[in-house]
Amino acid sequence: MRSPGPIAYILLYVALYAAFGVSSPFWPKFFETRALPPQQIGLLLALAMLTRLVSGPLVAVLADLLGSLRLVLASCAGLAAAAAVALMQANWFSLLLPVALVQAAALAPTTSIADALSVSVAKPRIGGRRFEYGWIRGSASAAFILGTLTAGQLISPADLSPVIWMNAGLLIATAAAAALVPGPAAETALQHAPFPAPEMKALLRMRPFRSMILVSGLVYGSHAMHDAFAVIRWSDAGISNPIISFLWSEAVIAEVFVFFLVGPALVDRFGPRGAAGLAAAAGIVRWSVEGLTTSAFVLSMIQPLHGLTFALLHLACMRTMGNVIPRSVAATAQALYAFGSGVLTAALTILSGTLYASHAAAGFLVMAALCALALPLAWIGFNRQDQSLPAD
DSSP, X not given: OOXXXXXXXXXXXXXXXXXXXXXXXGHHHHHHHTTOOHHHHHHHHHHHHHXXXXXXHHHHHHHHHHTOHHHHHHHHHHHHHHHHHHHTTOOSHHHHHHHHHXXXXXXXXXXXXXXXXXXXXXXXXXXXXXOOHHHHHHHHHHHHHHHHHHHHHHOBTTBXXXXXXXXXXXXXXXXXXXXXXOOOHHHHHHTTSOOOHHHHHHHHHOHHHHHHHHHHHHHHHTTHHHHHHHHHHHHHTTOOHHHHHHHHHHHHHHHHHIIIIIHHHHHHHHHHHHHHHHHHHHHHHHHHHHHHOOOHHHHHHHGGGHIIIIIIHHHHHHHHHHHHOOGGGHHHHHHHHHHHHHHHHHHHHHHHHHHHHHHGGGHHHHHHHHHHHHHHHHHHHTTXXXXXOOOO
């Protein structure tokens, strides 16, 4: 059974990202209710991050090898749901750690495989209208917000079990939604095909793909200082919690707005390289201003730039992959894209701690410099379609 049009993709992304929304902000607190000390919580979360970095590309390669992205996605979602339920029965670090790592390994490839499925059909017209990746990714961001708000209303400091049940239920819904998604036309033909090793080698040699990985890593990674220390800095400057919440919400609302409305039009108008350059330029402005002021009014003016520094760049990257990456290595390409930015973001998060401790807000200027470095790289090497791989 298949659901026609973009509705199936929206259902898939809503279920998947709502599962993230109900759980991601609350896992540390859940582990605390299991009597884990901060050192063990930190170790568990760090090992889970490393597991995701390794598992994502490996499972994506397997998905391309099998030629059945939907089957692998559904299997990963089901395994992650089972691991979530198992966390309810684990009360010691020695049990929580392996179960949490299994869930991290299962969840790591889900977003990359989902993007590989959706981006591969972003160019055709579905139901007489052009299919836009931004529609489903915007739905995902909105679902994440709604999931977080819902979980916050249902949990209590002593009882976080609703996080487990909602996470597991939504992951099961994700597995079911994967069955509704119209897979790429090439998927059936690839089910018994050998792994396309020559295309894999060509993928890694592609200048536009390498440039995309580097530019996205620099711009996404530049968010590290903001994500780790913005709230601390704003609180120290006397900004109240309601205003901080408003500032943070502004960024997410702008992200959804760009995904749904202005982002696809900007990518159409300026092309992927122009959109990526605009995202990098927005990063220069955003981090420079954030490093120079803690005025709540000024911050409220620049927070919506998140719609450009994240959402617009992501749309540009997805358009590039839809243009130049063949379907036979689509999941692998998506995983390498996530891996590159993930590694650089992790490294810059560590660096941010050192920068903030020694230079305080001046560390944001380093993040602006990373975006300045990304700007010419985006224009020089981003999405040169004459270097694309042959279509499958």
